[in-house]
Amino acid sequence: MTDESSHYGYISNKDDYLRRLRRIEGQARGLQKMVEDEKYCIDILTQVSAMTSALQSVALGLLDEHLGHCVLHAAQQGGPEADEKIKEASAAIARLVRS
Numbered sequence: 001m002t003d004e005s006s007h008y009g010y011i012s013n014k015d016d017y018l019r020r021l022r023r024i025e026g027q028a029r030g031l032q033k034m035v036e037d038e039k040y041c042i043d044i045l046t047q048v049s050a051m052t053s054a055l056q057s058v059a060l061g062l063l064d065e066h067l068g069h070c071v072l073h074a075a076q077q078g079g080p081e082a083d084e085k086i087k088e089a090s091a092a093i094a095r096l097v098r099s
Contacts, residue, residue, distance in 0.1 A: 009069025010062055020058055027051040059096055066092070 010017055028051065034044050067089060074085035 009065035013065065017058060017061070020054065024051060024054050027054065063092060063096065
């Protein structure tokens with residue numbers, strides 16, 4: 001692999017992903033506090049929904065980066081690596097659809 005392809009596709013947006021994941025981590029701590037403080041269940045569910053949406057957004061971004069970088073590069077090279085990357089992407093999409 002060349003230097004350009006030896007990094008994962010999300011690397012150029014790494015700081016953004018980390019920022020978003022830290023925000024999600026804060027949301028999880030907030031949810032724990034809401035339960036500890038015995039907040040209204042609908043308010044907790046609303047926050048769970050917001051956190052789920054934020055995680056899905058991160059997942060879709062990573063998937064897009066994977067398809068546009070890792071899968072594209074493997075497809076350009078051809079061979080068994082291309083087949084493997086396509087299978088990985090399909091499996092990841094299936095997991096996201098099921099979640």
